Amino acid sequence: xxxxxxxxxxxxxxxxxxxxxxxxxxxxxxxxxxxxxxxxxxxxxxxxxxxxxxxxxxxxxxxxxxxxxxxxxxxxxxxxxxxxxxxxxxxxxxxxxxxxxxxxxxxxxxxxxxxxxxxxxxxxxxxxxxxxxxxxxxxxxxxxxxxxxxxxxxxxxxxxxxxxxxxxxxxxxxxxxxxxxxxxxxxxxxxxxxxxxxxxxxxxxxxxxxxxxxxx
Numbered sequence: 001x002x003x004x005x006x007x008x009x010x011x012x013x014x015x016x017x018x019x020x021x022x023x024x025x026x027x028x029x030x031x032x033x034x035x036x037x038x039x040x041x042x043x044x045x046x047x048x049x050x051x052x053x054x055x056x057x058x059x060x061x062x063x064x065x066x067x068x069x070x071x072x073x074x075x076x077x078x079x080x081x082x083x084x085x086x087x088x089x090x091x092x093x094x095x096x097x098x099x100x101x102x103x104x105x106x107x108x109x110x111x112x113x114x115x116x117x118x119x120x121x122x123x124x125x126x127x128x129x130x131x132x133x134x135x136x137x138x139x140x141x142x143x144x145x146x147x148x149x150x151x152x153x154x155x156x157x158x159x160x161x162x163x164x165x166x167x168x169x170x171x172x173x174x175x176x177x178x179x180x181x182x183x184x185x186x187x188x189x190x191x192x193x194x195x196x197x198x199x200x201x202x203x204x205x206x207x208x209x210x211x212x213x214x215x216x
Contacts, residue, residue, distance in 0.1 A: 043083050047076070050093050053170060054100055060165045061104050063154060071107070075100040094176040097166065101180050152202050160195030167192055 054075060058068035078099050079086075086095055153161060166177045167188075178185045 039083065042088075043080055046086075046088070046092050047079055047083075047096060050096055051076075053093060054096055057097060057165060057170060058100060058104070060153070060161060060169075061101070061158075071100060071104055074103050078103065091176060093170075094172060094180060097170070097172070098180045101162070149199070149203065152199055155202075156195050156198060160191050160198065163188055163191040164195040164199070168196075 051072065054072045055068055058071040058075075059065065062068045062071060075096060079096055082099070086092065153164060156164060162181065163177060166172045166180065167174075172180070174185045174188050177188045181188070
């Protein structure tokens with residue numbers, strides 16, 4: 001996570017806390033159990049430790065650094081606004097990913113409604129693709145020790161790519177992925193199976209070429 005994003009997030013969070021406390025009619029609303037300081041401290045301790053994971057997921061979705069940083073900032077603000085809805089002790093990372101994914105989908109729908117879709121090539125890929133940075137964590141398929149796997153993940157169709165990233169990079173369970181994406185577990189398993197098969201097929205030739213495995 002960049003310093004600029006961290007600073008922006010901190011300033012926005014301060015403003016959000018202040019505006020919540022000073023809003024008109026606040027005296028008519030029952031006091032929350034936590035003070036401002038306690039609420040923010042709790043949020044920072046529980047949620048902000050997952051900034052890198054959120055950024056990694058956002059980058060895989062958006063494929064552009066600036067868009068990923070904006071998506072994470074929006075996610076953090078929305079998560080803080082809804083912090084009372086989170087049940088302490090449950091999977092906060094999955095809860096944050098759910099907010100991030102829904103924010104991404106909402107943005108994408110607005111953008112798609114405004115923009116004319118670009119023509120696709122015979123294989124179904126857009127004639128022009130946004131270029132993003134590789135996964136900062138770099139932990140997926142370590143045995144290959146290069147960026148080929150990351151590039152191939154980025155080439156997956158969006159539904160497959162999202163499922164693979166959440167499962168194989170972020171380590172979430174089927175049920176957690178299903179909740180984040182709002183789909184049945186069976187659909188999650190199907191997308192993972194298909195996404196992994198595509199990766200396997202594309203990487204076999206590469207692995208042989210690089211000498212990782214021997215051709216029969």
